[in-house]
Amino acid sequence: MSSIISVKDLTKTYKKVDAVKGINFEVEEGEIFGFLGPNGAGKSTTINMICTMLKPTSGSIVINGYDVKKSKDKVRGSIGIIFQENTLDEKLTAYENLMLHCRFYQVPKSERDERIQEVLEIVDLIDEQKQRVETFSGGMKRRLEIARGLLHYPRVLFLDEPTVGLDPQTRAHLWEYILKLKEKKGITMFLTTHYLDEAEISDRVAIMDQGNIIAIDSPKALKDQLGGDIIELSTEDNDQALKEISEKVKEAEVTVNDDIIHLKVASSDAFISSFIKTLDIPITSLNIRKPTLNDVFLAFTGRKIGQTSE
Protein backbone atom coordinates (compact mmCIF):
# COMPACT_ATOMS: atom_id res chain seq x y z
CA MET A 1 0.00 0.00 0.00
CA SER A 2 1.15 3.50 -0.74
CA SER A 3 0.67 6.43 1.58
CA ILE A 4 -1.50 9.32 0.43
CA ILE A 5 -0.56 11.65 3.28
CA SER A 6 2.88 11.84 4.74
CA VAL A 7 3.68 14.18 7.62
CA LYS A 8 7.21 14.75 8.87
CA ASP A 9 8.38 16.60 11.99
CA LEU A 10 5.36 18.86 11.89
CA THR A 11 5.16 21.59 14.52
CA LYS A 12 2.90 24.55 15.17
CA THR A 13 3.51 27.23 17.75
CA TYR A 14 0.85 29.86 18.32
CA LYS A 15 2.02 32.99 20.12
CA LYS A 16 2.50 31.22 23.43
CA VAL A 17 1.18 27.70 22.95
CA ASP A 18 3.10 24.81 21.40
CA ALA A 19 0.01 23.22 19.90
CA VAL A 20 1.78 20.56 17.80
CA LYS A 21 5.22 19.42 18.88
CA GLY A 22 6.87 17.55 16.04
CA ILE A 23 4.62 14.74 14.84
CA ASN A 24 5.26 12.09 12.16
CA PHE A 25 2.76 9.81 10.49
CA GLU A 26 1.59 8.37 7.19
CA VAL A 27 -1.96 7.77 6.05
CA GLU A 28 -2.45 4.93 3.61
CA GLU A 29 -4.68 5.09 0.57
CA GLY A 30 -8.21 3.84 1.24
CA GLU A 31 -8.00 3.60 5.00
CA ILE A 32 -9.93 5.36 7.72
CA PHE A 33 -7.35 7.10 9.82
CA GLY A 34 -8.47 8.40 13.19
CA PHE A 35 -7.02 11.08 15.40
CA LEU A 36 -8.10 10.50 18.97
CA GLY A 37 -7.33 12.90 21.75
CA PRO A 38 -8.88 15.19 24.35
CA ASN A 39 -9.89 18.77 23.58
CA GLY A 40 -6.83 20.92 23.10
CA ALA A 41 -4.62 17.99 22.03
CA GLY A 42 -3.83 19.69 18.70
CA LYS A 43 -6.07 17.68 16.38
CA SER A 44 -7.73 20.63 14.64
CA THR A 45 -4.43 22.45 14.38
CA THR A 46 -2.92 19.44 12.62
CA ILE A 47 -5.85 19.01 10.25
CA ASN A 48 -5.86 22.73 9.40
CA MET A 49 -2.17 22.59 8.54
CA ILE A 50 -2.67 19.56 6.31
CA CYS A 51 -5.55 21.34 4.56
CA THR A 52 -3.52 24.48 3.75
CA MET A 53 -5.57 26.62 6.13
CA LEU A 54 -2.81 27.15 8.64
CA LYS A 55 0.88 27.67 8.07
CA PRO A 56 3.08 25.13 9.90
CA THR A 57 5.86 26.49 12.08
CA SER A 58 8.12 23.75 10.71
CA GLY A 59 8.00 20.31 9.10
CA SER A 60 6.70 18.95 5.83
CA ILE A 61 3.36 17.63 4.58
CA VAL A 62 2.82 15.78 1.30
CA ILE A 63 -0.68 14.86 0.10
CA ASN A 64 -1.41 12.91 -3.05
CA GLY A 65 2.16 13.65 -4.15
CA TYR A 66 1.84 17.42 -3.69
CA ASP A 67 3.81 19.42 -1.17
CA VAL A 68 1.42 21.50 0.92
CA LYS A 69 3.83 24.40 1.06
CA LYS A 70 4.53 24.59 -2.69
CA SER A 71 1.37 23.47 -4.47
CA LYS A 72 -1.50 24.69 -2.33
CA ASP A 73 -3.99 24.76 -5.21
CA LYS A 74 -3.27 21.15 -6.18
CA VAL A 75 -3.63 20.07 -2.57
CA ARG A 76 -6.86 22.02 -2.21
CA GLY A 77 -8.27 20.33 -5.29
CA SER A 78 -7.42 16.86 -3.96
CA ILE A 79 -9.06 17.12 -0.57
CA GLY A 80 -12.48 17.59 0.92
CA ILE A 81 -12.92 18.83 4.44
CA ILE A 82 -15.66 19.02 6.99
CA PHE A 83 -14.46 21.59 9.52
CA GLN A 84 -15.20 21.36 13.20
CA GLU A 85 -17.49 24.40 12.91
CA ASN A 86 -20.34 24.93 10.47
CA THR A 87 -19.27 26.44 7.15
CA LEU A 88 -22.55 26.35 5.20
CA ASP A 89 -24.28 29.46 3.89
CA GLU A 90 -27.48 29.21 5.89
CA LYS A 91 -29.31 31.84 3.87
CA LEU A 92 -29.04 29.69 0.76
CA THR A 93 -30.74 26.40 0.03
CA ALA A 94 -29.00 23.05 0.27
CA TYR A 95 -28.93 22.82 -3.53
CA GLU A 96 -27.44 26.30 -3.88
CA ASN A 97 -24.71 25.48 -1.38
CA LEU A 98 -23.81 22.38 -3.37
CA MET A 99 -23.91 24.18 -6.71
CA LEU A 100 -21.57 26.90 -5.46
CA HIS A 101 -19.17 24.21 -4.33
CA CYS A 102 -19.21 22.63 -7.82
CA ARG A 103 -18.32 25.99 -9.28
CA PHE A 104 -15.53 26.66 -6.79
CA TYR A 105 -14.00 23.30 -7.67
CA GLN A 106 -14.68 23.48 -11.41
CA VAL A 107 -16.71 20.29 -11.53
CA PRO A 108 -17.55 19.85 -15.25
CA LYS A 109 -20.84 21.63 -15.99
CA SER A 110 -22.53 18.60 -17.51
CA GLU A 111 -21.92 16.49 -14.39
CA ARG A 112 -22.96 18.99 -11.74
CA ASP A 113 -26.59 18.19 -11.35
CA GLU A 114 -26.01 14.46 -11.44
CA ARG A 115 -23.31 14.63 -8.78
CA ILE A 116 -25.41 16.85 -6.55
CA GLN A 117 -28.25 14.34 -6.65
CA GLU A 118 -25.79 11.52 -6.06
CA VAL A 119 -24.31 13.00 -2.89
CA LEU A 120 -27.72 14.13 -1.63
CA GLU A 121 -28.85 10.55 -2.03
CA ILE A 122 -25.95 9.27 0.08
CA VAL A 123 -26.83 11.56 2.97
CA ASP A 124 -30.59 11.23 2.52
CA LEU A 125 -31.38 14.87 1.82
CA ILE A 126 -32.92 14.59 -1.66
CA ASP A 127 -36.31 15.85 -0.52
CA GLU A 128 -34.92 18.78 1.44
CA GLN A 129 -32.64 20.20 -1.25
CA LYS A 130 -34.84 23.21 -2.00
CA GLN A 131 -35.01 24.31 1.62
CA ARG A 132 -32.84 26.97 3.15
CA VAL A 133 -30.11 25.56 5.35
CA GLU A 134 -31.20 27.71 8.30
CA THR A 135 -34.27 25.48 8.62
CA PHE A 136 -32.11 22.34 9.01
CA SER A 137 -31.35 20.50 12.26
CA GLY A 138 -27.75 20.12 13.43
CA GLY A 139 -27.55 16.59 12.08
CA MET A 140 -28.92 17.59 8.66
CA LYS A 141 -26.39 20.39 8.38
CA ARG A 142 -23.60 17.97 9.17
CA ARG A 143 -24.85 15.56 6.53
CA LEU A 144 -25.08 18.34 3.99
CA GLU A 145 -21.50 19.36 4.74
CA ILE A 146 -20.37 15.78 4.21
CA ALA A 147 -22.25 15.67 0.91
CA ARG A 148 -20.64 18.92 -0.14
CA GLY A 149 -17.18 17.67 0.75
CA LEU A 150 -17.66 14.76 -1.67
CA LEU A 151 -18.86 16.71 -4.70
CA HIS A 152 -15.47 17.20 -6.32
CA TYR A 153 -14.45 13.56 -5.74
CA PRO A 154 -11.60 14.31 -3.35
CA ARG A 155 -8.86 11.74 -2.78
CA VAL A 156 -9.01 12.31 0.97
CA LEU A 157 -11.95 13.43 3.05
CA PHE A 158 -11.13 15.15 6.34
CA LEU A 159 -13.71 15.16 9.10
CA ASP A 160 -12.87 17.25 12.15
CA GLU A 161 -15.08 16.16 15.04
CA PRO A 162 -17.98 15.50 12.67
CA THR A 163 -20.39 14.53 15.42
CA VAL A 164 -19.57 17.08 18.07
CA GLY A 165 -22.66 18.80 19.44
CA LEU A 166 -25.07 16.20 18.09
CA ASP A 167 -27.28 13.98 20.21
CA PRO A 168 -26.24 10.30 20.55
CA GLN A 169 -28.87 9.02 18.15
CA THR A 170 -27.91 11.48 15.42
CA ARG A 171 -24.28 10.67 16.04
CA ALA A 172 -24.83 6.97 15.48
CA HIS A 173 -26.82 7.76 12.36
CA LEU A 174 -24.12 9.99 10.97
CA TRP A 175 -21.54 7.25 11.37
CA GLU A 176 -23.74 4.95 9.36
CA TYR A 177 -23.59 7.48 6.54
CA ILE A 178 -19.85 7.81 6.85
CA LEU A 179 -19.32 4.05 6.77
CA LYS A 180 -21.69 3.72 3.82
CA LEU A 181 -19.60 6.29 2.06
CA LYS A 182 -16.41 4.45 2.75
CA GLU A 183 -17.98 1.29 1.31
CA LYS A 184 -19.35 3.00 -1.79
CA LYS A 185 -16.44 5.24 -2.66
CA GLY A 186 -13.43 3.58 -1.07
CA ILE A 187 -12.31 7.08 -0.26
CA THR A 188 -9.48 7.72 2.22
CA MET A 189 -10.83 9.28 5.38
CA PHE A 190 -9.03 11.24 8.04
CA LEU A 191 -11.15 11.94 11.07
CA THR A 192 -10.64 13.40 14.49
CA THR A 193 -12.70 12.76 17.54
CA HIS A 194 -12.56 12.83 21.27
CA TYR A 195 -15.22 10.12 21.50
CA LEU A 196 -13.63 6.73 22.06
CA ASP A 197 -16.33 4.67 20.43
CA GLU A 198 -15.98 6.71 17.27
CA ALA A 199 -12.27 6.08 17.03
CA GLU A 200 -13.02 2.35 17.02
CA ILE A 201 -14.28 2.43 13.44
CA SER A 202 -10.89 3.59 12.18
CA ASP A 203 -8.51 1.18 10.51
CA ARG A 204 -5.71 2.89 12.37
CA VAL A 205 -5.75 5.38 15.22
CA ALA A 206 -3.21 7.95 16.25
CA ILE A 207 -3.60 8.87 19.89
CA MET A 208 -2.71 12.48 20.45
CA ASP A 209 -2.12 14.29 23.69
CA GLN A 210 -0.70 17.77 24.33
CA GLY A 211 0.69 18.16 20.84
CA ASN A 212 2.35 14.75 20.62
CA ILE A 213 1.29 11.50 19.01
CA ILE A 214 1.76 8.93 21.72
CA ALA A 215 0.73 5.80 19.80
CA ILE A 216 -0.35 4.80 16.29
CA ASP A 217 -1.83 1.44 15.40
CA SER A 218 -5.08 -0.35 14.68
CA PRO A 219 -7.53 -0.12 17.59
CA LYS A 220 -7.21 -3.86 18.05
CA ALA A 221 -3.43 -3.84 18.16
CA LEU A 222 -3.44 -0.94 20.61
CA LYS A 223 -5.75 -2.80 22.91
CA ASP A 224 -3.93 -6.11 22.51
CA GLN A 225 -0.75 -4.32 23.37
CA LEU A 226 -2.23 -3.66 26.79
CA GLY A 227 -3.17 -7.31 26.93
CA GLY A 228 -5.41 -9.23 29.28
CA ASP A 229 -8.54 -8.00 30.97
CA ILE A 230 -9.52 -5.04 33.06
CA ILE A 231 -11.26 -5.54 36.38
CA GLU A 232 -13.05 -2.49 37.74
CA LEU A 233 -13.73 -2.66 41.41
CA SER A 234 -15.18 -0.51 44.10
CA THR A 235 -15.31 -1.38 47.75
CA GLU A 236 -16.62 0.03 50.99
CA ASP A 237 -13.16 1.34 51.80
CA ASN A 238 -10.96 1.78 48.78
CA ASP A 239 -7.87 2.88 50.72
CA GLN A 240 -7.96 -0.22 52.86
CA ALA A 241 -8.63 -2.37 49.82
CA LEU A 242 -5.66 -0.88 47.98
CA LYS A 243 -3.44 -1.65 50.92
CA GLU A 244 -4.59 -5.23 50.94
CA ILE A 245 -4.20 -5.58 47.20
CA SER A 246 -0.66 -4.27 47.27
CA GLU A 247 0.20 -6.75 50.00
CA LYS A 248 -1.48 -9.84 48.64
CA VAL A 249 -1.89 -9.48 44.88
CA LYS A 250 1.27 -9.46 42.83
CA GLU A 251 0.12 -10.32 39.29
CA ALA A 252 -2.05 -7.23 38.64
CA GLU A 253 -1.25 -3.66 37.60
CA VAL A 254 -3.28 -1.33 39.81
CA THR A 255 -4.53 2.16 39.06
CA VAL A 256 -7.25 4.25 40.67
CA ASN A 257 -9.53 6.56 38.77
CA ASP A 258 -12.74 8.25 39.88
CA ASP A 259 -12.91 6.11 43.05
CA ILE A 260 -12.75 2.95 41.00
CA ILE A 261 -9.86 0.56 41.36
CA HIS A 262 -8.61 -0.79 38.04
CA LEU A 263 -6.75 -4.07 37.97
CA LYS A 264 -5.13 -5.16 34.77
CA VAL A 265 -4.50 -8.89 34.64
CA ALA A 266 -3.39 -11.38 32.00
CA SER A 267 -6.53 -13.43 32.29
CA SER A 268 -9.49 -12.64 34.49
CA ASP A 269 -10.80 -16.23 34.59
CA ALA A 270 -7.82 -17.56 36.48
CA PHE A 271 -7.46 -14.46 38.63
CA ILE A 272 -10.89 -13.53 39.81
CA SER A 273 -11.94 -16.50 41.94
CA SER A 274 -8.84 -16.44 44.11
CA PHE A 275 -8.82 -12.65 44.20
CA ILE A 276 -12.30 -12.32 45.64
CA LYS A 277 -11.37 -14.69 48.46
CA THR A 278 -8.22 -12.80 49.38
CA LEU A 279 -9.97 -9.45 49.84
CA ASP A 280 -11.47 -8.83 53.28
CA ILE A 281 -13.16 -5.50 52.49
CA PRO A 282 -16.69 -6.00 51.13
CA ILE A 283 -16.91 -5.36 47.38
CA THR A 284 -19.71 -3.01 46.30
CA SER A 285 -19.33 -3.42 42.56
CA LEU A 286 -17.27 -5.47 40.16
CA ASN A 287 -16.93 -5.28 36.40
CA ILE A 288 -14.73 -7.33 34.11
CA ARG A 289 -14.09 -6.16 30.58
CA LYS A 290 -11.65 -6.11 27.70
CA PRO A 291 -9.45 -3.01 27.41
CA THR A 292 -10.85 -0.06 25.46
CA LEU A 293 -9.03 2.76 23.77
CA ASN A 294 -9.62 4.74 26.92
CA ASP A 295 -7.46 2.23 28.80
CA VAL A 296 -4.84 2.67 26.14
CA PHE A 297 -4.95 6.43 26.65
CA LEU A 298 -4.91 5.96 30.40
CA ALA A 299 -1.91 3.64 30.17
CA PHE A 300 0.05 6.19 28.15
CA THR A 301 -0.90 9.37 29.96
CA GLY A 302 -2.21 8.36 33.38
CA ARG A 303 -5.43 10.25 32.63
CA LYS A 304 -8.74 9.35 31.13
CA ILE A 305 -9.52 10.97 27.81
CA GLY A 306 -12.63 12.69 29.09
CA GLN A 307 -10.94 14.22 32.09
CA THR A 308 -9.61 17.35 30.46
CA SER A 309 -13.17 18.45 29.79
CA GLU A 310 -16.72 17.16 29.47
Place this chain on the structure above:
Amino acid sequence: MEGIIAIWQRDLMKFFRDRARLFGSFTMPILFLLIFGGGMSGTMEAMMTGSMPGEADRFNYVEFVFPGIVAMTLLMTSVFSAMSVIEDKDFGYMKEILVSPISRVSIAVGKMLGAASVATIQGVLLFILIPLLGLSYNLKALVQVIPFMFLLACALSGLGLLFASLIRSTQGFQLTVQILVMPMIFLSGALFPVSNMPAWMDVIVKINPVTYGVDIMKKVMIDTENLSATVLDAMGLNITLFGRQITIFEEMLFIIIFTIVLVLLATVSFKRANA
Protein backbone atom coordinates in the same frame (compact mmCIF):
# COMPACT_ATOMS: atom_id res chain seq x y z
CA MET B 1 -12.75 32.74 -13.68
CA GLU B 2 -15.78 30.68 -12.81
CA GLY B 3 -14.81 31.06 -9.16
CA ILE B 4 -14.97 34.86 -9.49
CA ILE B 5 -18.43 34.70 -11.03
CA ALA B 6 -19.68 32.24 -8.42
CA ILE B 7 -18.54 34.46 -5.53
CA TRP B 8 -19.96 37.53 -7.26
CA GLN B 9 -23.33 35.94 -7.94
CA ARG B 10 -23.63 34.61 -4.43
CA ASP B 11 -23.37 38.10 -2.98
CA LEU B 12 -25.88 39.47 -5.46
CA MET B 13 -28.30 36.65 -4.76
CA LYS B 14 -28.06 37.29 -1.04
CA PHE B 15 -28.61 41.00 -1.55
CA PHE B 16 -31.89 40.43 -3.40
CA ARG B 17 -33.10 38.10 -0.65
CA ASP B 18 -32.37 40.59 2.11
CA ARG B 19 -35.12 43.16 1.61
CA ALA B 20 -34.52 44.91 4.92
CA ARG B 21 -31.04 45.86 3.82
CA LEU B 22 -32.32 46.96 0.43
CA PHE B 23 -34.69 49.51 1.92
CA GLY B 24 -32.57 50.38 4.93
CA SER B 25 -29.83 51.76 2.75
CA PHE B 26 -32.18 54.31 1.20
CA THR B 27 -32.80 56.27 4.35
CA MET B 28 -29.44 58.07 4.37
CA PRO B 29 -29.48 59.37 0.77
CA ILE B 30 -33.10 60.47 1.11
CA LEU B 31 -32.25 62.33 4.29
CA PHE B 32 -29.39 64.06 2.51
CA LEU B 33 -31.61 64.91 -0.44
CA LEU B 34 -34.13 66.46 1.93
CA ILE B 35 -31.48 68.51 3.71
CA PHE B 36 -29.31 69.54 0.80
CA GLY B 37 -31.81 69.35 -2.01
CA GLY B 38 -34.83 70.83 -0.26
CA GLY B 39 -33.90 72.84 2.79
CA MET B 40 -30.52 74.17 1.88
CA SER B 41 -30.72 74.56 -1.87
CA GLY B 42 -31.46 78.29 -1.75
CA THR B 43 -28.58 78.99 0.62
CA MET B 44 -26.21 76.85 -1.37
CA GLU B 45 -27.17 78.47 -4.65
CA ALA B 46 -26.63 81.92 -3.18
CA MET B 47 -23.26 80.90 -1.77
CA MET B 48 -22.02 79.24 -4.90
CA THR B 49 -23.15 81.89 -7.35
CA GLY B 50 -22.65 84.94 -5.15
CA SER B 51 -19.84 86.30 -7.30
CA MET B 52 -21.74 86.17 -10.58
CA PRO B 53 -25.13 87.81 -10.28
CA GLY B 54 -26.23 87.33 -13.86
CA GLU B 55 -25.81 83.58 -13.82
CA ALA B 56 -27.69 82.78 -10.65
CA ASP B 57 -30.95 81.78 -12.30
CA ARG B 58 -29.17 79.41 -14.66
CA PHE B 59 -27.75 77.41 -11.81
CA ASN B 60 -29.80 74.71 -10.09
CA TYR B 61 -28.21 73.38 -6.92
CA VAL B 62 -30.42 70.29 -6.75
CA GLU B 63 -29.30 69.31 -10.21
CA PHE B 64 -25.73 69.75 -9.02
CA VAL B 65 -26.12 67.82 -5.78
CA PHE B 66 -28.15 64.86 -7.02
CA PRO B 67 -25.22 63.06 -8.73
CA GLY B 68 -23.23 63.77 -5.57
CA ILE B 69 -25.81 62.04 -3.44
CA VAL B 70 -25.88 59.10 -5.83
CA ALA B 71 -22.09 58.93 -5.43
CA MET B 72 -22.50 59.06 -1.68
CA THR B 73 -24.85 56.10 -1.89
CA LEU B 74 -22.29 54.28 -3.99
CA LEU B 75 -19.64 54.98 -1.39
CA MET B 76 -21.68 53.82 1.57
CA THR B 77 -23.16 50.75 -0.08
CA SER B 78 -19.85 49.63 -1.58
CA VAL B 79 -18.00 49.85 1.67
CA PHE B 80 -20.77 48.29 3.71
CA SER B 81 -21.29 45.48 1.23
CA ALA B 82 -17.62 44.63 1.56
CA MET B 83 -18.49 43.86 5.15
CA SER B 84 -19.84 40.56 3.82
CA VAL B 85 -16.24 39.38 4.05
CA ILE B 86 -16.38 39.77 7.82
CA GLU B 87 -19.81 38.15 7.97
CA ASP B 88 -18.53 35.23 5.93
CA LYS B 89 -15.68 34.86 8.39
CA ASP B 90 -18.07 34.99 11.35
CA PHE B 91 -20.46 32.44 9.89
CA GLY B 92 -17.64 30.17 8.77
CA TYR B 93 -18.37 30.32 5.04
CA MET B 94 -15.07 32.05 4.36
CA LYS B 95 -13.34 28.76 5.21
CA GLU B 96 -15.31 26.96 2.51
CA ILE B 97 -14.08 29.59 0.04
CA LEU B 98 -10.50 29.70 1.29
CA VAL B 99 -10.01 25.92 1.34
CA SER B 100 -11.13 25.65 -2.30
CA PRO B 101 -8.64 25.90 -5.16
CA ILE B 102 -9.88 29.36 -6.23
CA SER B 103 -6.91 31.72 -6.39
CA ARG B 104 -6.78 34.35 -3.67
CA VAL B 105 -6.89 37.18 -6.20
CA SER B 106 -10.08 35.72 -7.71
CA ILE B 107 -11.66 35.69 -4.26
CA ALA B 108 -10.82 39.37 -3.81
CA VAL B 109 -12.05 40.28 -7.30
CA GLY B 110 -15.28 38.27 -6.87
CA LYS B 111 -16.00 39.95 -3.55
CA MET B 112 -15.18 43.37 -5.01
CA LEU B 113 -17.49 42.85 -8.00
CA GLY B 114 -20.27 41.63 -5.69
CA ALA B 115 -20.12 44.73 -3.51
CA ALA B 116 -19.76 47.04 -6.53
CA SER B 117 -22.80 45.54 -8.25
CA VAL B 118 -24.94 45.86 -5.16
CA ALA B 119 -23.85 49.49 -4.80
CA THR B 120 -24.53 50.28 -8.46
CA ILE B 121 -28.02 48.78 -8.23
CA GLN B 122 -28.73 50.91 -5.16
CA GLY B 123 -27.40 53.98 -6.93
CA VAL B 124 -29.51 53.39 -10.02
CA LEU B 125 -32.60 52.87 -7.85
CA LEU B 126 -32.16 56.44 -6.65
CA PHE B 127 -32.97 57.59 -10.19
CA ILE B 128 -36.61 56.93 -9.25
CA LEU B 129 -36.44 60.13 -7.20
CA ILE B 130 -35.51 62.32 -10.18
CA PRO B 131 -39.08 63.30 -11.17
CA LEU B 132 -40.04 63.77 -7.50
CA LEU B 133 -37.25 66.31 -7.13
CA GLY B 134 -38.50 68.20 -10.15
CA LEU B 135 -35.36 67.39 -12.08
CA SER B 136 -35.04 66.26 -15.66
CA TYR B 137 -31.89 64.60 -16.83
CA ASN B 138 -31.41 63.35 -20.34
CA LEU B 139 -32.36 59.64 -20.43
CA LYS B 140 -29.35 58.82 -22.57
CA ALA B 141 -27.09 60.52 -20.05
CA LEU B 142 -28.62 58.48 -17.25
CA VAL B 143 -27.83 55.25 -19.10
CA GLN B 144 -24.36 56.47 -19.98
CA VAL B 145 -23.50 57.27 -16.39
CA ILE B 146 -24.15 53.73 -15.12
CA PRO B 147 -20.81 52.23 -16.24
CA PHE B 148 -19.00 55.12 -14.57
CA MET B 149 -20.99 54.54 -11.41
CA PHE B 150 -19.94 50.90 -11.53
CA LEU B 151 -16.31 51.88 -12.00
CA LEU B 152 -16.40 54.18 -9.00
CA ALA B 153 -18.18 51.48 -6.99
CA CYS B 154 -15.38 49.04 -7.85
CA ALA B 155 -12.76 51.39 -6.43
CA LEU B 156 -14.78 51.97 -3.27
CA SER B 157 -15.54 48.27 -2.86
CA GLY B 158 -11.82 47.58 -3.17
CA LEU B 159 -11.28 50.01 -0.33
CA GLY B 160 -14.01 48.38 1.76
CA LEU B 161 -12.57 44.96 1.00
CA LEU B 162 -9.14 45.92 2.22
CA PHE B 163 -10.56 47.17 5.49
CA ALA B 164 -12.80 44.13 5.84
CA SER B 165 -9.89 41.77 5.32
CA LEU B 166 -7.85 43.56 7.97
CA ILE B 167 -10.52 44.11 10.62
CA ARG B 168 -11.95 41.22 12.60
CA SER B 169 -15.20 42.48 14.08
CA THR B 170 -18.21 44.03 12.36
CA GLN B 171 -18.34 46.74 15.04
CA GLY B 172 -14.74 47.69 14.45
CA PHE B 173 -15.43 47.79 10.75
CA GLN B 174 -18.49 50.01 11.10
CA LEU B 175 -16.58 52.42 13.28
CA THR B 176 -13.66 52.63 10.87
CA VAL B 177 -15.98 53.11 7.94
CA GLN B 178 -17.90 55.89 9.61
CA ILE B 179 -14.69 57.74 10.33
CA LEU B 180 -13.65 57.20 6.72
CA VAL B 181 -16.86 57.84 4.79
CA MET B 182 -17.75 61.36 5.94
CA PRO B 183 -14.47 63.04 4.97
CA MET B 184 -14.52 61.14 1.68
CA ILE B 185 -17.90 62.65 0.90
CA PHE B 186 -17.25 66.17 2.13
CA LEU B 187 -13.84 66.33 0.46
CA SER B 188 -14.98 65.12 -2.94
CA GLY B 189 -17.06 67.90 -4.37
CA ALA B 190 -20.17 65.73 -4.12
CA LEU B 191 -22.21 68.17 -2.02
CA PHE B 192 -20.37 71.46 -2.56
CA PRO B 193 -17.41 72.52 -4.69
CA VAL B 194 -13.97 71.89 -3.27
CA SER B 195 -12.05 74.22 -5.55
CA ASN B 196 -10.62 76.56 -2.93
CA MET B 197 -9.34 74.31 -0.21
CA PRO B 198 -6.28 74.75 1.98
CA ALA B 199 -3.31 72.88 0.56
CA TRP B 200 -3.42 69.88 2.93
CA MET B 201 -7.11 69.35 2.31
CA ASP B 202 -6.55 69.72 -1.38
CA VAL B 203 -4.19 66.75 -1.20
CA ILE B 204 -6.98 64.63 0.29
CA VAL B 205 -9.38 65.87 -2.37
CA LYS B 206 -6.96 64.88 -5.12
CA ILE B 207 -6.24 61.35 -3.85
CA ASN B 208 -9.89 60.69 -3.08
CA PRO B 209 -11.38 58.51 -5.85
CA VAL B 210 -14.84 59.91 -5.10
CA THR B 211 -13.62 63.30 -6.37
CA TYR B 212 -13.02 61.93 -9.85
CA GLY B 213 -16.05 59.62 -9.83
CA VAL B 214 -18.36 62.45 -8.85
CA ASP B 215 -16.78 64.77 -11.38
CA ILE B 216 -17.33 62.30 -14.22
CA MET B 217 -20.89 61.63 -13.09
CA LYS B 218 -21.71 65.33 -13.00
CA LYS B 219 -20.13 65.95 -16.36
CA VAL B 220 -22.12 63.11 -17.89
CA MET B 221 -25.44 63.85 -16.18
CA ILE B 222 -25.49 67.64 -16.22
CA ASP B 223 -25.58 69.29 -19.61
CA THR B 224 -22.22 71.00 -19.08
CA GLU B 225 -21.68 72.04 -22.67
CA ASN B 226 -24.35 74.70 -22.50
CA LEU B 227 -23.07 76.17 -19.27
CA SER B 228 -20.69 79.08 -19.14
CA ALA B 229 -17.22 78.73 -17.69
CA THR B 230 -18.22 80.77 -14.63
CA VAL B 231 -21.04 78.39 -13.79
CA LEU B 232 -18.74 75.42 -14.29
CA ASP B 233 -16.31 77.09 -11.95
CA ALA B 234 -19.01 77.66 -9.38
CA MET B 235 -19.86 73.98 -9.59
CA GLY B 236 -16.21 73.10 -9.10
CA LEU B 237 -16.14 71.08 -12.27
CA ASN B 238 -12.74 72.29 -13.42
CA ILE B 239 -10.47 70.05 -11.41
CA THR B 240 -6.83 70.75 -11.99
CA LEU B 241 -3.94 68.52 -11.12
CA PHE B 242 -0.41 69.97 -11.15
CA GLY B 243 -1.81 73.10 -12.71
CA ARG B 244 -3.42 71.33 -15.63
CA GLN B 245 -7.09 70.57 -16.13
CA ILE B 246 -7.71 66.85 -15.84
CA THR B 247 -9.63 64.94 -18.53
CA ILE B 248 -12.35 62.31 -18.03
CA PHE B 249 -9.99 59.72 -19.43
CA GLU B 250 -7.34 60.55 -16.83
CA GLU B 251 -9.95 60.47 -14.09
CA MET B 252 -11.01 56.99 -15.20
CA LEU B 253 -7.40 55.89 -15.29
CA PHE B 254 -6.92 57.10 -11.73
CA ILE B 255 -9.97 55.17 -10.52
CA ILE B 256 -8.88 52.01 -12.32
CA ILE B 257 -5.38 52.13 -10.86
CA PHE B 258 -6.82 52.84 -7.42
CA THR B 259 -9.06 49.77 -7.76
CA ILE B 260 -6.25 47.48 -8.88
CA VAL B 261 -3.93 48.55 -6.09
CA LEU B 262 -6.57 48.05 -3.42
CA VAL B 263 -7.70 44.68 -4.72
CA LEU B 264 -4.09 43.51 -4.75
CA LEU B 265 -3.58 44.74 -1.20
CA ALA B 266 -6.73 42.90 -0.15
CA THR B 267 -5.41 39.76 -1.86
CA VAL B 268 -2.19 39.94 0.12
CA SER B 269 -4.21 40.31 3.25
CA PHE B 270 -6.34 37.24 2.30
CA LYS B 271 -3.17 35.25 1.79
CA ARG B 272 -1.84 36.22 5.17
CA ALA B 273 -5.13 35.41 6.88
CA ASN B 274 -4.19 31.74 6.53
CA ALA B 275 -1.33 29.72 5.12
